[in-house]
Amino acid sequence: MARVHNFSAGPAALPTSVLAEIADEMMDYRGCGMSVLEMSHRSSMYQQIIDDAEATLRRLLNIPDNYRVLFLQGGATLQFAGIPMNLMRRGRAGYVVTGNFANKAYKEAAKYGEAVLLASSEDTNFDRIPNMADINARIAAEAAGDGLDYVYICQNNTIFGTMFHELPDCGDVPLVADVSSCFLSQPLDVERYGLIYAGAQKNAGAAGVTVVIVRDDLIADGPAFAQTPQYMDLKTQAAKGSMLNTPNTFGIYVCGKVFRWVEQTGGLAAMAERNWAKANLLYDLLENSELFHGTTQADSRSIANVTFRTGDAELDAAFVAGAAEHQIQNVKGHRLVGGMRASVYNAVTMEDVQALATYMKDFEAQQSLSPRSN
Ligand SMILES: Cc1ncc(COP(=O)(O)O)c(C=O)c1O
Numbered sequence: 001m002a003r004v005h006n007f008s009a010g011p012a013a014l015p016t017s018v019l020a021e022i023a024d025e026m027m028d029y030r031g032c033g034m035s036v037l038e039m040s041h042r043s044s045m046y047q048q049i050i051d052d053a054e055a056t057l058r059r060l061l062n063i064p065d066n067y068r069v070l071f072l073q074g075g076a077t078l079q080f081a082g083i084p085m086n087l088m089r090r091g092r093a094g095y096v097v098t099g100n101f102a103n104k105a106y107k108e109a110a111k112y113g114e115a116v117l118l119a120s121s122e123d124t125n126f127d128r129i130p131n132m133a134d135i136n137a138r139i140a141a142e143a144a145g146d147g148l149d150y151v152y153i154c155q156n157n158t159i160f161g162t163m164f165h166e167l168p169d170c171g172d173v174p175l176v177a178d179v180s181s182c183f184l185s186q187p188l189d190v191e192r193y194g195l196i197y198a199g200a201q202k203n204a205g206a207a208g209v210t211v212v213i214v215r216d217d218l219i220a221d222g223p224a225f226a227q228t229p230q231y232m233d234l235k236t237q238a239a240k241g242s243m244l245n246t247p248n249t250f251g252i253y254v255c256g257k258v259f260r261w262v263e264q265t266g267g268l269a270a271m272a273e274r275n276w277a278k279a280n281l282l283y284d285l286l287e288n289s290e291l292f293h294g295t296t297q298a299d300s301r302s303i304a305n306v307t308f309r310t311g312d313a314e315l316d317a318a319f320v321a322g323a324a325e326h327q328i329q330n331v332k333g334h335r336l337v338g339g340m341r342a343s344v345y346n347a348v349t350m351e352d353v354q355a356l357a358t359y360m361k362d363f364e365a366q367q368s369l370s371p372r373s374n
Helices: 016-025 044-061 075-087 100-109 132-144 234-239 249-264 267-288 313-326 350-369
Strands: 067-072 092-097 114-120 151-154 175-178 195-199 210-215 305-309 340-343
Touching (some): 016 249, 044 249, 044 267, 067 075, 067 234, 075 100, 075 175, 075 195, 075 210, 075 234, 092 100, 100 114, 100 151, 114 132, 210 234, 267 350
Parallel strands (some): 092 114, 092 151, 175 195
Antiparallel strands (some): 067 210, 305 340
Protein backbone atom coordinates (compact mmCIF):
# COMPACT_ATOMS: atom_id res chain seq x y z
CA MET A 1 0.00 0.00 0.00
CA ALA A 2 1.52 3.30 -1.09
CA ARG A 3 -0.01 6.32 0.56
CA VAL A 4 1.24 9.82 -0.21
CA HIS A 5 1.83 12.76 2.12
CA ASN A 6 -1.48 14.46 1.38
CA PHE A 7 -1.71 18.19 2.19
CA SER A 8 -5.03 18.74 0.43
CA ALA A 9 -7.19 21.63 1.68
CA GLY A 10 -10.30 19.48 1.31
CA PRO A 11 -11.45 16.86 0.62
CA ALA A 12 -8.48 15.99 2.74
CA ALA A 13 -6.58 13.13 4.34
CA LEU A 14 -8.60 10.79 6.55
CA PRO A 15 -7.16 8.68 9.38
CA THR A 16 -5.94 5.38 7.93
CA SER A 17 -7.59 3.43 10.76
CA VAL A 18 -10.93 4.96 9.80
CA LEU A 19 -10.40 4.04 6.14
CA ALA A 20 -9.50 0.50 7.15
CA GLU A 21 -12.62 0.15 9.33
CA ILE A 22 -14.81 1.40 6.50
CA ALA A 23 -13.20 -1.09 4.11
CA ASP A 24 -13.75 -3.86 6.65
CA GLU A 25 -17.43 -3.06 7.03
CA MET A 26 -18.10 -2.50 3.35
CA MET A 27 -19.51 -5.89 2.35
CA ASP A 28 -21.32 -6.63 5.58
CA TYR A 29 -21.93 -3.96 8.19
CA ARG A 30 -21.76 -5.68 11.56
CA GLY A 31 -23.50 -8.86 10.47
CA CYS A 32 -26.53 -7.27 8.81
CA GLY A 33 -25.53 -8.60 5.37
CA MET A 34 -25.30 -5.27 3.58
CA SER A 35 -23.15 -2.17 3.52
CA VAL A 36 -24.14 1.20 4.99
CA LEU A 37 -24.43 2.43 1.40
CA GLU A 38 -27.32 0.02 0.86
CA MET A 39 -29.17 0.51 4.12
CA SER A 40 -32.48 2.36 4.57
CA HIS A 41 -32.06 5.60 6.45
CA ARG A 42 -35.29 4.64 8.26
CA SER A 43 -33.83 1.39 9.62
CA SER A 44 -33.01 1.02 13.30
CA MET A 45 -29.46 0.01 12.28
CA TYR A 46 -28.97 3.36 10.55
CA GLN A 47 -30.67 5.29 13.35
CA GLN A 48 -28.00 3.90 15.67
CA ILE A 49 -25.28 5.14 13.31
CA ILE A 50 -26.55 8.73 13.17
CA ASP A 51 -27.40 8.77 16.90
CA ASP A 52 -23.92 7.54 17.73
CA ALA A 53 -22.32 10.17 15.47
CA GLU A 54 -24.29 12.92 17.20
CA ALA A 55 -23.60 11.57 20.70
CA THR A 56 -19.85 11.35 20.02
CA LEU A 57 -19.76 14.88 18.66
CA ARG A 58 -21.72 16.12 21.68
CA ARG A 59 -19.13 14.54 24.00
CA LEU A 60 -16.20 15.91 22.01
CA LEU A 61 -17.44 19.49 21.91
CA ASN A 62 -19.35 19.39 25.18
CA ILE A 63 -22.43 20.59 23.33
CA PRO A 64 -25.08 21.89 25.75
CA ASP A 65 -28.59 20.39 25.60
CA ASN A 66 -30.09 23.58 24.21
CA TYR A 67 -28.12 23.21 20.97
CA ARG A 68 -29.29 21.04 18.06
CA VAL A 69 -26.84 19.09 15.91
CA LEU A 70 -27.75 18.66 12.24
CA PHE A 71 -26.12 16.75 9.41
CA LEU A 72 -27.16 18.49 6.20
CA GLN A 73 -26.22 18.53 2.52
CA GLY A 74 -25.30 21.27 0.06
CA GLY A 75 -21.87 21.98 1.50
CA ALA A 76 -20.92 25.00 3.55
CA THR A 77 -21.92 27.05 0.51
CA LEU A 78 -25.62 26.34 0.90
CA GLN A 79 -25.44 27.63 4.47
CA PHE A 80 -24.22 30.98 3.14
CA ALA A 81 -27.90 31.36 2.15
CA GLY A 82 -29.34 29.13 4.87
CA ILE A 83 -28.09 31.40 7.64
CA PRO A 84 -29.89 34.58 6.51
CA MET A 85 -32.94 32.50 5.51
CA ASN A 86 -33.22 31.29 9.08
CA LEU A 87 -31.77 34.07 11.19
CA MET A 88 -32.24 37.42 9.43
CA ARG A 89 -35.47 38.28 11.17
CA ARG A 90 -35.15 42.02 11.33
CA GLY A 91 -33.26 42.03 8.02
CA ARG A 92 -29.85 43.18 9.17
CA ALA A 93 -26.67 41.21 9.97
CA GLY A 94 -22.99 42.08 10.37
CA TYR A 95 -20.22 40.38 8.40
CA VAL A 96 -16.47 40.33 8.95
CA VAL A 97 -14.91 39.64 5.56
CA THR A 98 -11.58 37.84 5.98
CA GLY A 99 -11.39 35.94 2.70
CA ASN A 100 -13.14 34.43 -0.25
CA PHE A 101 -15.63 32.29 1.65
CA ALA A 102 -16.58 35.06 4.09
CA ASN A 103 -17.06 37.34 1.09
CA LYS A 104 -19.32 34.81 -0.61
CA ALA A 105 -21.40 34.49 2.55
CA TYR A 106 -21.60 38.29 2.83
CA LYS A 107 -22.80 38.63 -0.76
CA GLU A 108 -25.32 35.84 -0.36
CA ALA A 109 -26.74 37.46 2.80
CA ALA A 110 -27.22 40.74 0.90
CA LYS A 111 -29.87 38.96 -1.19
CA TYR A 112 -32.01 38.53 1.92
CA GLY A 113 -31.53 41.80 3.77
CA GLU A 114 -28.92 44.33 4.75
CA ALA A 115 -25.47 42.79 5.11
CA VAL A 116 -23.38 45.25 7.10
CA LEU A 117 -19.64 45.08 6.47
CA LEU A 118 -18.17 45.25 9.96
CA ALA A 119 -14.52 44.88 8.90
CA SER A 120 -12.46 43.54 6.04
CA SER A 121 -8.85 42.66 5.37
CA GLU A 122 -9.22 42.77 1.61
CA ASP A 123 -6.87 45.78 1.35
CA THR A 124 -3.92 43.49 2.17
CA ASN A 125 -5.24 40.49 0.22
CA PHE A 126 -6.66 38.93 3.39
CA ASP A 127 -3.28 38.28 5.01
CA ARG A 128 -4.65 39.00 8.50
CA ILE A 129 -7.65 39.09 10.79
CA PRO A 130 -8.74 42.73 11.22
CA ASN A 131 -8.14 44.45 14.55
CA MET A 132 -10.40 42.89 17.16
CA ALA A 133 -10.94 46.06 19.21
CA ASP A 134 -12.20 47.81 16.06
CA ILE A 135 -14.49 44.91 15.24
CA ASN A 136 -15.89 44.89 18.76
CA ALA A 137 -16.47 48.65 18.76
CA ARG A 138 -18.30 48.41 15.44
CA ILE A 139 -20.48 45.54 16.65
CA ALA A 140 -21.41 47.49 19.77
CA ALA A 141 -22.28 50.58 17.71
CA GLU A 142 -24.39 48.63 15.21
CA ALA A 143 -26.14 46.68 17.94
CA ALA A 144 -27.01 49.89 19.77
CA GLY A 145 -28.08 51.56 16.53
CA ASP A 146 -30.23 49.76 13.98
CA GLY A 147 -29.49 46.36 15.53
CA LEU A 148 -28.06 43.14 14.14
CA ASP A 149 -29.66 39.72 13.83
CA TYR A 150 -26.24 38.09 14.08
CA VAL A 151 -22.53 38.66 13.56
CA TYR A 152 -20.89 36.39 10.99
CA ILE A 153 -17.25 35.30 10.83
CA CYS A 154 -15.30 32.70 8.91
CA GLN A 155 -13.14 31.48 11.77
CA ASN A 156 -10.39 29.87 9.70
CA ASN A 157 -9.72 31.10 6.20
CA THR A 158 -8.69 28.04 4.23
CA ILE A 159 -7.42 29.84 1.15
CA PHE A 160 -5.50 32.64 2.85
CA GLY A 161 -4.21 30.70 5.86
CA THR A 162 -5.50 32.97 8.62
CA MET A 163 -7.66 32.34 11.65
CA PHE A 164 -9.34 34.20 14.48
CA HIS A 165 -7.30 33.66 17.65
CA GLU A 166 -10.01 35.25 19.74
CA LEU A 167 -13.70 35.60 19.08
CA PRO A 168 -15.41 38.94 18.67
CA ASP A 169 -17.38 40.23 21.63
CA CYS A 170 -20.92 40.29 20.30
CA GLY A 171 -22.80 41.09 23.51
CA ASP A 172 -26.32 39.72 23.06
CA VAL A 173 -26.02 39.42 19.30
CA PRO A 174 -25.60 35.75 18.27
CA LEU A 175 -22.25 34.87 16.74
CA VAL A 176 -22.41 32.72 13.61
CA ALA A 177 -19.20 31.03 12.47
CA ASP A 178 -18.11 29.05 9.46
CA VAL A 179 -15.63 26.70 11.12
CA SER A 180 -15.23 24.38 8.12
CA SER A 181 -11.44 24.29 8.17
CA CYS A 182 -10.84 24.46 11.93
CA PHE A 183 -13.68 22.17 13.06
CA LEU A 184 -12.32 19.57 15.52
CA SER A 185 -8.80 21.03 15.18
CA GLN A 186 -8.98 22.51 18.66
CA PRO A 187 -11.41 22.89 21.57
CA LEU A 188 -14.32 25.19 20.88
CA ASP A 189 -16.69 26.78 23.39
CA VAL A 190 -20.06 26.14 21.75
CA GLU A 191 -21.83 28.51 24.12
CA ARG A 192 -19.98 31.47 22.64
CA TYR A 193 -21.90 30.92 19.39
CA GLY A 194 -25.48 31.02 18.18
CA LEU A 195 -24.69 28.83 15.19
CA ILE A 196 -21.58 27.00 14.00
CA TYR A 197 -21.31 25.09 10.79
CA ALA A 198 -18.66 23.12 8.96
CA GLY A 199 -18.29 21.23 5.73
CA ALA A 200 -17.08 17.80 6.79
CA GLN A 201 -14.48 17.27 4.08
CA LYS A 202 -11.52 18.73 5.98
CA ASN A 203 -11.43 17.37 9.51
CA ALA A 204 -14.73 15.62 10.04
CA GLY A 205 -15.20 13.15 7.21
CA ALA A 206 -16.07 12.99 3.54
CA ALA A 207 -17.50 15.68 1.25
CA GLY A 208 -21.29 15.97 1.20
CA VAL A 209 -22.09 16.53 4.86
CA THR A 210 -22.38 19.90 6.57
CA VAL A 211 -22.53 19.81 10.34
CA VAL A 212 -24.70 22.60 11.78
CA ILE A 213 -24.84 23.25 15.52
CA VAL A 214 -27.49 25.79 16.41
CA ARG A 215 -28.97 27.17 19.62
CA ASP A 216 -32.63 26.21 20.09
CA ASP A 217 -34.10 29.63 20.62
CA LEU A 218 -32.70 30.96 17.33
CA ILE A 219 -34.77 28.52 15.29
CA ALA A 220 -37.79 28.17 17.58
CA ASP A 221 -39.97 30.42 15.39
CA GLY A 222 -38.99 28.76 12.12
CA PRO A 223 -37.19 30.52 9.28
CA ALA A 224 -37.13 34.28 8.81
CA PHE A 225 -38.75 34.07 5.35
CA ALA A 226 -41.96 32.21 4.51
CA GLN A 227 -40.62 31.10 1.13
CA THR A 228 -37.59 29.34 2.67
CA PRO A 229 -37.37 25.87 1.12
CA GLN A 230 -38.41 23.21 3.57
CA TYR A 231 -35.00 21.59 3.30
CA MET A 232 -33.33 24.81 4.47
CA ASP A 233 -35.65 25.29 7.45
CA LEU A 234 -33.44 24.47 10.42
CA LYS A 235 -36.38 24.13 12.81
CA THR A 236 -37.92 21.44 10.61
CA GLN A 237 -34.58 19.73 10.07
CA ALA A 238 -34.02 19.67 13.84
CA ALA A 239 -37.52 18.27 14.45
CA LYS A 240 -36.87 15.56 11.85
CA GLY A 241 -33.43 14.62 13.22
CA SER A 242 -31.73 15.65 9.92
CA MET A 243 -33.98 13.15 8.13
CA LEU A 244 -36.55 15.37 6.46
CA ASN A 245 -35.45 13.56 3.32
CA THR A 246 -32.77 10.98 2.61
CA PRO A 247 -29.61 12.31 4.25
CA ASN A 248 -26.05 11.59 3.12
CA THR A 249 -26.16 8.27 4.95
CA PHE A 250 -22.66 7.14 4.07
CA GLY A 251 -21.14 10.56 4.76
CA ILE A 252 -22.70 10.71 8.23
CA TYR A 253 -21.38 7.20 8.93
CA VAL A 254 -17.87 8.38 8.00
CA CYS A 255 -18.27 11.44 10.25
CA GLY A 256 -19.23 9.18 13.15
CA LYS A 257 -16.07 7.14 12.66
CA VAL A 258 -13.88 10.24 12.49
CA PHE A 259 -15.51 11.67 15.63
CA ARG A 260 -14.71 8.42 17.45
CA TRP A 261 -11.15 8.52 16.15
CA VAL A 262 -10.73 12.06 17.51
CA GLU A 263 -12.08 10.91 20.86
CA GLN A 264 -9.88 7.81 20.98
CA THR A 265 -6.74 9.72 20.05
CA GLY A 266 -7.09 12.14 22.93
CA GLY A 267 -9.91 14.56 22.10
CA LEU A 268 -9.71 18.17 21.01
CA ALA A 269 -7.03 19.45 23.40
CA ALA A 270 -4.66 16.74 22.18
CA MET A 271 -5.62 17.50 18.57
CA ALA A 272 -4.81 21.19 19.10
CA GLU A 273 -1.43 20.37 20.59
CA ARG A 274 -0.52 18.08 17.71
CA ASN A 275 -1.88 20.48 15.11
CA TRP A 276 0.08 23.45 16.43
CA ALA A 277 3.21 21.31 16.61
CA LYS A 278 2.79 20.46 12.91
CA ALA A 279 1.89 23.99 11.83
CA ASN A 280 4.67 25.56 13.92
CA LEU A 281 7.25 23.24 12.43
CA LEU A 282 6.44 24.85 9.08
CA TYR A 283 6.03 28.41 10.42
CA ASP A 284 9.44 28.16 12.13
CA LEU A 285 10.99 26.86 8.95
CA LEU A 286 9.46 29.77 7.01
CA GLU A 287 10.81 32.31 9.50
CA ASN A 288 14.31 30.93 9.10
CA SER A 289 14.22 30.45 5.36
CA GLU A 290 15.89 32.74 2.85
CA LEU A 291 13.79 31.34 0.04
CA PHE A 292 10.28 30.67 1.37
CA HIS A 293 8.08 33.27 3.00
CA GLY A 294 4.79 32.91 4.83
CA THR A 295 1.97 34.93 3.29
CA THR A 296 0.11 35.78 6.50
CA GLN A 297 0.77 38.11 9.40
CA ALA A 298 2.20 36.24 12.39
CA ASP A 299 -0.66 36.97 14.80
CA SER A 300 -3.28 35.69 12.34
CA ARG A 301 -1.74 32.35 11.41
CA SER A 302 -3.97 29.35 10.85
CA ILE A 303 -3.72 26.11 12.79
CA ALA A 304 -4.63 24.21 9.64
CA ASN A 305 -3.59 25.92 6.41
CA VAL A 306 0.02 27.08 6.09
CA THR A 307 0.47 29.38 3.09
CA PHE A 308 3.85 30.36 1.67
CA ARG A 309 5.70 31.28 -1.50
CA THR A 310 9.13 32.04 -2.87
CA GLY A 311 8.11 35.25 -4.57
CA ASP A 312 8.96 33.75 -7.96
CA ALA A 313 6.03 32.04 -9.71
CA GLU A 314 8.30 29.77 -11.77
CA LEU A 315 10.18 28.61 -8.70
CA ASP A 316 6.87 27.97 -6.92
CA ALA A 317 5.76 25.84 -9.86
CA ALA A 318 9.07 23.93 -9.77
CA PHE A 319 8.62 23.31 -6.06
CA VAL A 320 5.09 21.97 -6.54
CA ALA A 321 6.13 19.79 -9.49
CA GLY A 322 9.15 18.42 -7.60
CA ALA A 323 7.03 17.62 -4.54
CA ALA A 324 5.33 14.75 -6.35
CA GLU A 325 8.69 12.97 -6.64
CA HIS A 326 8.78 12.91 -2.84
CA GLN A 327 5.21 11.55 -2.58
CA ILE A 328 4.10 15.00 -1.43
CA GLN A 329 0.73 15.95 -2.95
CA ASN A 330 -1.61 18.92 -3.02
CA VAL A 331 0.75 21.70 -1.99
CA LYS A 332 -0.16 24.13 -4.74
CA GLY A 333 -1.63 27.33 -3.30
CA HIS A 334 -5.07 28.58 -4.24
CA ARG A 335 -5.03 30.81 -7.32
CA LEU A 336 -6.17 33.81 -5.20
CA VAL A 337 -2.91 33.71 -3.21
CA GLY A 338 -0.56 31.77 -5.47
CA GLY A 339 2.49 30.00 -4.11
CA MET A 340 2.00 27.00 -1.91
CA ARG A 341 -0.35 25.82 0.80
CA ALA A 342 0.07 22.88 3.14
CA SER A 343 -3.09 21.89 4.97
CA VAL A 344 -2.14 20.06 8.14
CA TYR A 345 -5.53 18.82 9.30
CA ASN A 346 -5.98 16.24 12.06
CA ALA A 347 -5.23 13.17 9.93
CA VAL A 348 -2.00 14.63 8.52
CA THR A 349 0.79 13.20 10.64
CA MET A 350 3.94 14.79 12.00
CA GLU A 351 5.86 12.41 9.70
CA ASP A 352 4.00 13.88 6.72
CA VAL A 353 4.96 17.38 7.83
CA GLN A 354 8.56 16.36 8.45
CA ALA A 355 8.72 14.95 4.91
CA LEU A 356 7.52 18.28 3.58
CA ALA A 357 9.96 20.24 5.76
CA THR A 358 12.86 18.08 4.56
CA TYR A 359 11.85 18.63 0.95
CA MET A 360 11.60 22.40 1.53
CA LYS A 361 15.08 22.52 3.07
CA ASP A 362 16.56 20.37 0.29
CA PHE A 363 14.88 22.50 -2.35
CA GLU A 364 16.24 25.65 -0.77
CA ALA A 365 19.75 24.20 -0.48
CA GLN A 366 19.64 23.20 -4.13
CA GLN A 367 18.64 26.72 -5.15
CA SER A 368 21.56 28.26 -3.33
CA LEU A 369 23.93 25.74 -4.95
CA SER A 370 22.63 26.37 -8.43
CA PRO A 371 20.76 29.68 -8.56
CA ARG A 372 18.72 30.05 -11.70
CA SER A 373 20.04 32.50 -14.23
CA ASN A 374 17.47 35.18 -14.94
C1 LIG B 1 -13.95 27.98 5.28
C2 LIG B 1 -14.74 27.43 4.14
N1 LIG B 1 -16.02 27.79 3.99
C3 LIG B 1 -16.77 27.33 2.98
C4 LIG B 1 -16.25 26.47 2.04
C5 LIG B 1 -17.12 25.96 0.94
O1 LIG B 1 -17.44 24.67 1.26
P1 LIG B 1 -18.27 23.69 0.32
O2 LIG B 1 -17.43 23.41 -0.86
O3 LIG B 1 -18.51 22.52 1.22
O4 LIG B 1 -19.55 24.39 -0.04
C6 LIG B 1 -14.94 26.04 2.15
C7 LIG B 1 -14.36 25.10 1.17
O5 LIG B 1 -13.22 24.82 1.10
C8 LIG B 1 -14.16 26.55 3.23
O6 LIG B 1 -12.87 26.19 3.35
